[in-house]
Amino acid sequence: MxxxxxxxxxxxxxxxxxxxxxxxxxxxxxxxxxxxxxxxxxxxxxxxxxxxxxxxxxxxxxxxxxxxxxxxxxxxxxxxxxxxxxNNEAKVLLNFDTILRFPKETFIECFDPAKTLIIMAGDKNWKRTKKPSAHLTTTPRNPDHQKEVSHIPTDYLSNxxxxxxxxxxxxxxxxxxxxxxxxxxxxxxxxxxxxxxxxxxxxxxxxxxxxxxxxxxxxxxxxxxxxxxxxxxxxxxxxxxxxxxxxxxxxxxxxxxxxxxxxxxxxxxxxxxxxxxxxxxxxxxxxxxxxxxxHPRFDQAFANPKIDRSIFNKQLGLDATKKNLMIVVRGNRGIGKWRVLIETISKKANLNILVKDYPNINHHVLTKEFPFVYSTKDIDLYDILPNIDAVVSYPSTVGLEAMLANKPVFILNKEFPGYTGYFNSLDELVQNDPQKLGDLVVNYFDDPNWNSYVESKKVEFLKYAYPDFSNxxxxxxxxxxxxxx
Known part of the structure; x- marks a missing residue:
């Protein structure tokens, strides 16, 4: 250990x-x-x-x-x-917070409003109330997080x-x-x-x-x-x-x-x-x-695209004659490696390179350093994935989501105490060296044999990581x- x-x-x-x-x-x-x-x-x-x-x-x-x-x-x-x-007569309770992340379709199709209740924390003012609220409210206190469940009755612990x-x-x-x-x-x-x-x-x-x-x-x-x-x-x-x-x-x-x-x-x-x-x-x-x-949010990976690629390219100002590569970063963590990766790829392949940053949606520093690197802005991940051709990510859930959307994925890895090795079965597609990984990404776009290998590793990985594609x-x-x- x-x-x-x-x-x-x-x-x-x-x-x-x-x-x-x-x-x-x-x-x-x-x-x-x-x-x-x-x-x-x-x-x-x-x-x-x-x-x-x-x-x-x-x-x-x-x-x-x-x-x-x-x-x-x-x-x-x-x-x-x-x-x-x-107790089949009672209601199913969904604890709604920022990481439940069920899409609107799941709430509508899988949860009957008459048999479901949303619970949220509510205001944390610690004022004592004399008795529980006598009714449920459907008025959202946090509309940004709750707009997809406004049809389901909602209660708050703060009541x-x-x-x-x-x-x-x-x-x-x-x-x-x-x-x-x-x-x-x-x-x-x-x-x-x-x-x-x-x-x-x-x-x-x-x-x-x-x-x-x-x-x-x-x-x-x-x-x-x-x-x-x-x-x-x-x-x-x-x-x-x-x-x-x-x-x-x-x-x-x-x-x-x-x-x-x-x-x-x-x-x-x-x-x-x-x-x-x-x-x-x-x-x-x-x-x-x-x-x-x-997870219900992954069901979106199998749905029809909502945004046409031509519209997507126009929204982000991308060159429609080039293929799109998305790199997934987390703030400025490991930014030196990401610079090397971008430099390696850009010297050998003519691609639109997009940066998706977690948790920010504003322009990342890499989009300022490299004029050919674009921010994905506030476009939803599941509107991005159908319109890109490959993904490079740190060990993130986005890597799994991209593969479920049938995209090739490369992992810029960094070992740390407690790392489970989740993506290690992708073998060569996981690299600690950004230059070596960059070369492998370029090969994917240039070499049909390597392209086939990447595809086979993705299929093999998903059989173990996400074996059931049903809803x-x-x-x-x-x-x-x-x-x-």
């Missing part, structure tokens, strides 16, 4: 153990935290995670990631009503009562007592960690109270969440478990890093393909709690039916 991976999970278990008695409404609060979020800006701790000597300062010594899942399985089991309750100030303060005082016991602890002594954790305690307690009140007042048969690492989704999932309500966690992106997808918490994790099944099983997750569903929304609908009838 890599040093950083071992130290991260060992520190995580230490945190769960040291704060295990910090409870509200029966829930041990450290289990509801996203640990990465608590230490994200702690440069000192991140530096120590790479130090083999740091291991000696940790109580727990994780040698197998199964230990993490085992700890959470025990915690969840203590909060799970068995057997799960099947429900929060905890008393006294209850919150009691728990926070106990946390302060724990800090005082560990005044020399490498993590707990950090003032920023303490402030972040104390603030998170307040949020978690209020959301537990609101979630419990919501589920007591609204009859729910099944809950679908985008992930179980945001504390709201995790709270929904665990409070639901106490009431015997089954939960489904969608996979919101490729499993590129092992830090982002364990522990598994929901009743069923809906995954993309066999890569995830095998990966989760190695980490101690039962195969019965996994199901290959794909994911319908597969999700069948899973919900199985859990509720």
């Amino acid at each position: 890599q040093t950083k991976v071992k130290n991260y999970w060992s520190l995580y278990l230490d945190f769960l153990h040291d704060f295990k008695d910090l409870k509200y409404s029966g829930f041990s609060l450290p289990y509801l935290c996203h640990f990465t979020g608590l230490i994200r800006n702690n440069d000192e701790i991140y530096h120590k995670l790479n130090d083999k000597e740091f291991t000696k300062q940790l109580i727990n010594q994780v040698n197998d990631q199964k230990e993490i899942q085992e700890a959470f399985d025990q915690f969840k089991h203590s909060h799970t009503k068995q057997p799960l309750v099947k 429900y009562p929060i905890a008393t100030p006294e209850a919150v303060m009691q728990v926070k005082n106990k946390a302060l007592d724990i800090f005082n016991v560990h005044t020399e602890h490498h993590l707990y002594k950090n003032i920023n960690f303490q402030n972040i954790f104390l603030a998170k305690i307040t949020e978690i307690i209020h959301r537990i109270e609101q979630t419990k009140c919501f589920l007591q007042n609204v009859s729910i048969s099944c809950i679908v969440v985008s992930n179980t690492h945001s504390f709201i989704s995790r709270i929904l999932t665990l409070v639901a478990a106490e009431r015997g309500i089954p939960t489904i966690c969608m996979q919101h992106g490729i499993i590129g890093s092992e830090f982002g997808y364990i522990p598994k918490v929901a009743t069923i994790d809906a995954v993309y393909g066999d890569f995830e099944i095998d990966w989760y099983k190695k980490l101690g997750v039962s195969e019965e709690s996994l199901e290959v569903i794909g 994911s929304g319908e597969r999700l609908k069948k899973l919900i039916k199985r859990l509720t009838k």
Whole structure:
């Protein structure tokens, strides 16, 4: 096990153990935290995670990631009503947040408004209300994120009562007592960690109270969440478990890093393909709690194009006589390598090169440095993919989406602690050297034999990564039916 991976999970278990008695409404609060979020800006701790000597300062010594899942399985089991309750008369609840990412068509075709309810966090002003709201509202509080579900009734956790100030303060005082016991602890002594954790305690307690009140007042048969690492989704999932309500966690992106997808918490994790099944099983997750569903947003890859290529080229100012190559970047990460890649390709191939930046949609610095490089602007990915001829990406979900749209994909790789090697089965199409990768991209456009090889690797990859091309929304609908009838 890599040093950083071992130290991260060992520190995580230490945190769960040291704060295990910090409870509200029966829930041990450290289990509801996203640990990465608590230490994200702690440069000192991140530096120590790479130090083999740091291991000696940790109580727990994780040698197998199964230990993490085992700890959470025990915690969840203590909060799970068995057997799960099947209630076909109640509503399916969709926890709508920025990473659920179901297309409008999925909401319309797969979810009956009379049998579905959207839940959103709502305003976080922590004002106590005397009683739950007596009605549901279909007025979106966030129209940018909710316009595709305006036909489905919507409720907000912020409509429900929060905890008393006294209850919150009691728990926070106990946390302060724990800090005082560990005044020399490498993590707990950090003032920023303490402030972040104390603030998170307040949020978690209020959301537990609101979630419990919501589920007591609204009859729910099944809950679908985008992930179980945001504390709201995790709270929904665990409070639901106490009431015997089954939960489904969608996979919101490729499993590129092992830090982002364990522990598994929901009743069923809906995954993309066999890569995830095998990966989760190695980490101690039962195969019965996994199901290959794909993701509804990927259904768009198989739909007819909405924008004609001539219109697309005109919108971006592209030369219609050239083929289009899209490179997918993440801000300025690895920008030196991307410069080399662009220079290598542009010297040997006459292409329109487009840059898609995550999370920005404005002009990337590369479009300023190279006059022949264009921004994809705010055009939706699924309107871009039909109009390009190849993709070069960092290890991103876009790489999978492009292959589902039948586009050749090359990966500019960078190994890092915890990387799962998701794209490694593409073999030569994955390179750390941008110049070598650039030459391979040029060969794709020049050499028919290499073109055939690239195509075969794509087909082989998808058989394992996304083996079922049938409508994911319908597969999700069948899973919900199985859990509720």
